[in-house]
Amino acid sequence: MPKADLDDIDRKILAVLQANAHATTEQLSAAVGLSPSPCARRVRRLESDGIIKAYIAVVDQEKIGLPISVFASIKLERQREDELDRFSNAVMAWPEVAECYLMTGQRDYLLRIVVKDLAAYESFLKQKLTRLEGVASIESSFALGQVKNAQALPIP
Known part of the structure; x- marks a missing residue:
């Protein structure tokens, strides 16, 4: 599979979403220096290109009884x-x-x-x-x- 062409803003978006998948479009756009609409379009493109595969909750395995x-x-x-x-x-x-x-x-x-x-x-x-x-x-x-x-x- 070919490597995706990501620019600096795409990389920033991915870094922010990896740290906080709950970030709102407003929070994300402020963090990467874009207005909300172009930021949301970039996120949708990253999703449709399969770069962002899913949004998940990371669960503590010990706290749910699987230590x-x-x-x-x-x-x-x-x-x-x-x-x-x-x-x-x-x-x-x-x-x-x-x-x-x-x-x-x-x-x-x-x-x-x-x-x-x-x-x-x-x-x-x-x-x-x-x-x-x-x-x-x-x-x-x-x-x-x-x-x-x-x-x-x-x-x-």
Whole structure:
């Protein structure tokens, strides 16, 4: 996918919205130095171009009772397209999987799984992950603490 051509005002708009998706058009236009109408048009263009994909609330996983993050490295028996698709489709249906990456190297996938406790992870592992056809091995690592979790991307 080609890189979008962003000017300095587009970059400022993205930086402001990443810090505060609730910013009103008036607040946004004041922050980037445009009047409200052209600022709103730029935001609509960024949305229609797919640069702004969604507006979300970032939820504190501990405060909602999901304090455990488990990183699971998955190796499949074979890396054929149909098997990769089967795994990806299954993962999309599992709410415990917060993130999933197709990887290079020794493992095929890296998952971040969020659960309330060790028993919940064991249940997820036994009831879902190990039952999925084509999984050759699973290596789990438990996060002891989070050092950084940047929600905002560095805008080049």
